[in-house]
Amino acid sequence: MTGELSPIDKAKFVAAKRAAEFVEDGMRVGLGTGSTAAWLVRCLGEMVREDGLKIRGVPTSSRTAELARDVGIDVISLDEARWLDLTIDGADEFDADLSLIKGGGGALLQEKIVATASDQMIVIADAAKEVGHLGSFPLPVEVIPFGWQTSQALIEETLVSMDVMGRKTTLRMNGDRAFVTDEGNFILDLHLGRIGNARQLAMVVNQIPGVVENGLFIDICDQVVIGYGDGRVEVRDINAGTVSEDRLDFVEEENLFSDLGD
Template sequence: MNEKKAVGEKAVEFLKEDIVVGLGTGSTVYYTLQLLGKLVQQGYSIKGIPTSSQTAKIATELNIPLTSFNEIDEIDIAIDGADEVSSSLELIKGGGGALLREKIVAKAAKKLIIVADSSKLVDWLGSFPLPVEIVPFGVEATKRHIQKLGINPEIRMVDGTPFITDNGNYILDCACPKILAPHEMEHDLNMIPGVVDNGLFIGMADMVITMDRNKEVIIMEREKQVTNTIHQ
């Protein structure tokens, strides 16, 4: 079974016509976009705000209408992926390098739905290197300040050169111990000069769509903190 396809497509069931949808980035949301594109071709009416140039390109190819914050005040529902999801629905995001725009879109959304295959579920955040977006100026100074928090940052490289985000910044991938206080770490990182934002998404996910051990889609909701099994 393709877990990413199953959970990515399931998210579309929570959308209604004539709403603004935050369109996330990554291999799981890809399937959300593909299904949305098919629905749009059939006359389904939505507007999307992409979290990356990559997503904007895919959406345009699928003829999904796009809008911007110049035209709207808030987003009805955002759908995005995650690199880690804790049992309390806290997230690490940014493996695709779009964490800043993803967080801006998530913050503007009335509801944030996360789609993630079962491999992304963890008891505690921290196994996946935490992405931190930083400005290019003063990289080494910023790294030294981050190291004082007890984590080890390394510049993300692509073909021997630093990865550049859609915002013209660098990404530091930070090896962390088990993150027992994610809210405090999110705050402490963002207080460092040179840090634009980090991949800890704390208290932001309203719903997580994933798979259980029986390969059944499950819905985890923050409000109820209960898990409902959906038989396919």
């Protein structure tokens, strides 16, 4: 329940709660992956159950699909939806231009496909995710398993000429084995420290053989909803150039919080 949430979870919850207000009856909605996006799915599920909201959700991972079905959201594939009205997802980092690093949860490929197949993308995040320059969070790069070490070497060689602080790369692990994405690929995490030119880096990395996609989301996000632990919510619209602030009261919502661990 909300009274038992940590400040960071309260921030995630109020951001998700506020973003859910953008969802309207009949929409086809992309559902993100990660802890903040999970709050959004729960909020939408409550609206479906309690308010009769009728939406179709396109999940960006098998984990999100399972949660969405559990809370009563009608789940369809992107091929069935063809195009989406809105995608709401979290981010590992965002900057003043609403450029993002995503992929900490390992779903960056589906997340980017779904986000770019939408009329609008809204990012929900706690205030700690805002940075002056992208790069403190390791940049995920999805690569095919075949020849992944060659792809890694080519990436490291390419980083020498890029405007970044660090060039260390690591294979993401799941215990003693390589982490495997929903598409059966591996993820290389690039520990760059600071990215000087995110647009250039994204384009160059994607040209390397074996690379499927990278976690830089450039010119994709339209709005960011930032939550704070005291209930404040800030909404920034990059297209309209507007910033608005609100405050959400915490209430006990048994249907939303019971039996739904992150």
